[in-house]
Amino acid sequence: MGLFIFDDGLDLVRHHAGQLLAALGEETGPADRALLRELLDDEAYDLMRQVHRDQEPRHGYVTWRHEAYGERELAFAALPLRDPDGRPEGVAAAVVDLTGEIDAFSRYDTLHRGDAIGRSLDVARIAQELADTAALRLADTVTVDVLDSVLQGRLPHPGHVRENLLVRRVSAGAPEGERFPAAFPLGGRHGFPHAGPFARALSERRPQLVREAGESDPWLALAVERGLAPRDTRSLIVVPLIGRGALMGLVTFYRGADSAPFSEKDLSTAAALVQRAGAVADNARLYTVERAAAQLLRRSLVPGALKSTATVQSAEGYVADGGQAWCEVIALSGARTALVVGDVTAGGVRGAAHMGQLRASLLALAEADLEPGELLSRLAALTSRLSAQDEDASGQDDPAFPVATCLYLVYDPLDASCVVASAGHPAPLYGGVEGELSAAAIEIGPPLGVEYHAYETARFSLPEHGELALYTDGLTSVRPGGGESGAVALARALASARGSLDERCDQVLDALAPQRPTGDAVLLLAHTHPLPSGDVATWELDSDPKGVSIARKACSRQLAEWGLSDLSFTTELMVSELVTNAVRYGKPPIRLRLIRDRSLICETHDTGSCAPHVRHAAGGDEGGRGLFMLSQLAARWGVRFDPEGTTGKTVWAEQEIPE
Incomplete structure (x- = not known):
């Protein structure tokens, strides 16, 4: 603190400012009077004139800039003096x-704000x-330069750093606006000068402080020339x-x-800030590695382009966000088509592996021609068993098999x-x-892996x-404006989209998920x-063996009308076996149907409930070869039972139609 006494003309007559001068690093002496007068700039004198004029105390703050002492923040208080007569x-x-207090608060505030660094799992965003x-x-x-290998998820070797090391500038911060030449934009690759603080920081792996620098320093002149440092x-x-002992980049x-020049305290603050950023950036790098592996695994587990059928044309739109969602179009018997959308809550390799298990299980159950409700019930039971097996294998109490949602629709x-x-x-x-x-209007049951249902x-x-x-929840969870439900927003977006199915999918994704979604x-x-x-x-056929010949003749006539006479022989054999099986083992009424789709x-x-199965007859057996012959003639065959609450079954067989 410094105390000053001014006379009626505001000339400095007395002072006691030793502590203030000592704080500035100045010895008291004959020259201190000029320095003290310099402390009191025009703003301070204006304040004292107001005090002298109004005879009321006042206070304020003064920013003092001195060539030797830099910028100082001073608090100033003045009060009027009166003689004994007032x-x-x-x-x-x-x-x-x-x-000092302001600098300490600034460092504390910077470190406190640094705690918020790393809320994303993206290295560039963290930078x-x-x-x-x-x-x-x-x-x-501030500039942040990162090795390309880190952006790709790979950790550099922790050994010696080569002199021609190239880094990529991923971020720059400057509150007063852009201070870099336009010739060196963000995203460009560059190397640092081989001498000076950049080279020392790379080789020694320690923070470097340069209190005073100028363009006379060769390394700085070169950095300015390359557009790496402000002029x-x-x-x-x-x-x-640094991350896990390996160099990931440089922060300047x-x-x-x-x-004012940087101080040792500024150096420690900067080092602490970068240390935290290095830890979270390394976590982001590990996430990048796992996500890349998960995406590779996912691509190997899901189909490529969706397969449209003769009666269903489809298109898929997909924006990934680290989850494991998938969709599927499955050709079923009877010219029917199944549409599937599923989503596994867990991400990474673990989520991709479980998605692959679910998809394989669902395809197997779909091949059995189950009703959607029964299919999901069996899939839920299978999910619970897989979860229990994983839990036993891991020895952990938390369920190893993640929760998943699935919608199964048959047209x-x-x-x-x-x-x-x-x-779910x-x-x-x-x-x-x-x-x-x-x-x-459907009942939405619990997700798979929660409980059997x-x-x-x-x-x-x-x-x-x-x-x-x-669709998945990720499409409608982030919506411009919010307010309306996801289904309504999607319906509006679809109504306004134009073009082909693929083009409409792209337009809807652009409208509903313009930024990063909260899920796939x-x-x-x-x-x-x-x-x-x-x-x-x-x-419609009678339950009589004579109906077999009637069915063969009717099918032959129908194939001739369709121009498929080349398939008459094999079709008559199939019809004979199917109708004979229904007459012998089924219950009336019996119905025969031919469907011309992409296949016949x-x-x-x-109305019987007995399911046929293929027998492999021995050489001396007189029967048991009908369904075996059917399985050899048909491209696919199978049995599907009527919906729950009814009795009956359909035995079907498909054969390819020649081009």
Whole structure:
């Protein structure tokens, strides 16, 4: 603190400022009077004139800039002096140097703000957070340069750093605006001068402080020429960015000619800030490695392009966010098509592996032609068993198998109907290709892996030319404006989208997930249309062996009408075996149906519940070869049972139609 007495003309007559001068590093002596007068600039004298005029105390703050002492923050208080008769006699003033306290608060605030660095798992974003935090109080300009291998998820070798090391500038912070030449933008690769603080920081792996620098320093002149450092650099700190003992990059803090040089305390603050950033950047690097491995595994486990069927044309839109969502189009028997969308909550390699298990299990259950509700119930039971096995293998109490959601929908082109069940997944949108879609009224059961549950199957009908939209929560959880529900927002976006199915998917994703979604955003969009009535032929048969020959002749005539006489011989053999099996082991009524799709489908339906199976007859057996022969002639064959609550089954066989 310094105390000053001014006379009635505001001339300095007495002072006691030894402590203040000592704080500035100045010895008291004859020259101190000039220095003290310099402390009291025009702003301070204006304040004292007001005190002298109004005879009321006042206080304020003064920023003092001195060539030798730099910038100092001073608190200034003045009060009027009066003689014994109460007449104005002068002004007394007290000056306190608050620079140390303000610097300490600034360092504390910088470190406190540094705790927020690393809330994302992106190395470039972490680098920008570091630059922005340090540029608020610690430095005029901050740059972060990172090795390319770190951005790709690889950790550099912790050994010697080669001289021609190249790094990529990923972020820069400067509160007063861009201070770098336009010739060196962010994202460019460069090397540092082979001498000076940059080289020492790289080789020694220790922070470097340069209190006073100028363009006369060759290394700084070269850095300025390359556009790596601001032209008005006065002082700088260079801190290596370290993760797991390996160099990941360099962080450089700059102060210009108008700012005080960096101090040792500034060096420790910068080092602490970069140390935290290095730890979180290394975590982000590890996440990049795992995510890349998970994406590679996912690509090997999910199908490529969706397979459209004769009655369902589909397109997929997908925005990844580290999750494990997938969608599928499955051709089923009877010209039906299954549409599937699923989402595993866990990310990384573990989530991708579990997604692969779920998808393989679902495909196997779909091959069995189960109703959607029964399929999801069996999938839930299988998920619980897999979870228990993983828990036993890991020896941990937490469930190793993550929670997953799944929607399974089957479209039947014979009557344009859909049956659907959901395990924790949003209901599909449906409607005509012209007009706005609406959400199907279905019961949404618990996600897979939570508990065993009997899932309900819902049914609804589509118009002749229908549209279906299946999606994940990630598509509708981040919506511009918020407010309306995800289903309504998706319906609006679909109604306004134009073009092909693929183009409409892209437009919807751009509208609903313009930024990073909160999960994988998947949209499965499908157009449906029924089979023409002329492509289906149905006959009601008596439960009599004579019906076999009637069925063969009827099928032969129908194939001739369709121009498929080349398939008559094999089709008659299949029809004979299917009808004979229904007459012998099934229950009336018996119905035979031929469907011309991309393949030729033969079906027999009866009300019996006995499922046929292939026998491998011995050489001396007189029977048991019918279904075996059917399995050899058909491209695919199988049995599907009627929905729960009814009795009956359909035995079907497919054969390829020649081009």
